[in-house]
Amino acid sequence: MVVDIKYHCSGEIIEWKWSSDSKLLPAPFWTSCFLIDGLLIDSGAPGSVEDLRKFILSLDDDHKVKKCVITHSHEDHCGGAAMLQSEFNIPIYASKKALPHLKKKKNYPDYRRITWGFPYRPFNAKAVETSILTCKNKYRFDIIEIPGHAMEEIALLERTQEWAIIADGIMPKYTMIFGKTTDIPEDIFQIYESLRKIEEITKNMDNLVIFTAGRGVFKNRSIIKEKIEEIEDLHEKAFKFQKEAQDKGLDGKRFLKYITRKMFGKENFIGKLTRGGLSNQNLIMSLLEWPLEKK
Ligand SMILES: [Zn+2]
Incomplete structure (x- = not known):
């Protein structure tokens, strides 16, 4: 297993990054937790529980974790929470919508078991309302639904x-690893709207620092605009190639294959590995469900 600890914002934010070192993975896939004044944001994956425990035990009194908030119910963000709750008596918070997902057993496919570990231990979390204070009341984080x-x-x-922790709210490229048909039902229009919301809320924050889960820390807001434009571009292209495919009289699998090839060359290797579970085709279907004029 690989653990990487990074200090941000004069050491006020500690990022604990984790990836499995399984030889079966084509590349490391990282997840992150962030520790700020005793508040831990996210709790790693089921496979990282032992490493997270070591990290928690290594912290001095000034940095002890007193509470934890979970950004969403994917196993790479909530996998360590049951351990934090049962062994360290740390209260766990999450959005009201996440609570039913967190207390359910998870049954996910092999490629995710290899990446994030298995089994997931369910737990009961408390609902976080509009904001959460860090432990010595040093900072207040507003909760933004995305x-x-x-x-x-x-x-x-x-x-x-001017710190924004947005976990998986930003992805490196919206060309691959897109869920839809599985228990990760992503929606590109909603992702777009959430990015627009973050852009609007942070419009006067010239020094905004954006923290993603394992995919980097961005020192200004330009990444939000880039992502919005990337999605707008993909949206237009999907409709352009849909029309071409219709004009050629393609249907069913050939129809989607044509658009995938035009937009991305071919289905990415993760699409094949996951039998379409996380794929370009899922992204295209989601783009086409979002009417052009809605933008
Ligand atoms: Zn996620």
Whole structure:
């Protein structure tokens, strides 16, 4: 297993990054937890429980975890929470919409078991309302609902410090690893709307720092605009190639294959590995469900 600890914002934010080192993975897939004044945001994956325990035990009194908030119910974000609750008596919070997902057993396919570990231990969390304070009341994070990647996902925004923890609210490229047909029912229109919402809420924050789960820390807001434009571009292209496919009289599998090839060359290797569970085709279907004029 690989653990990487990073310090951000003069050491006020500790990022605990984790990836499995399984030889079966084509590349490391990272997830992150963030520790700020005793508040832990997210709790790693089921496979990282042992490493997370070591991290928790290594913290001095000043940094002890007193509470934890979960951004969404995917196993790479909530996998360590049951351990934090049962062994350290740490209260766990999440959005109201996430609570039923967190207390259910999860049964996910092999490729995710290899990446994030198995089994997931369910737990009962408390609902977080509009904001959450860090433990010595040093910082207040507003809770912003950002549905799309997961319907219950939340971002945390510290307005005075201009810190936004948005976990999986931003992805490196919306060309691959898109769920839809599985228990990760992503929706590109909702992702787009959530990005627009973050852009609007943070419009006067010139020094905004954006923290994603394992996919980097961005020191200004430009990444939000880039992502919005990327999605707008994909949306237009999907409709353009849909028309071409219709004009050629293609249907069924050939129809989607044609659009995939035109937009992305071919289905990415993760699409094949996951038998379409996380794929370009899912993204195309989601783009086409979003009417062009709705933008
Ligand atoms: Zn996720």
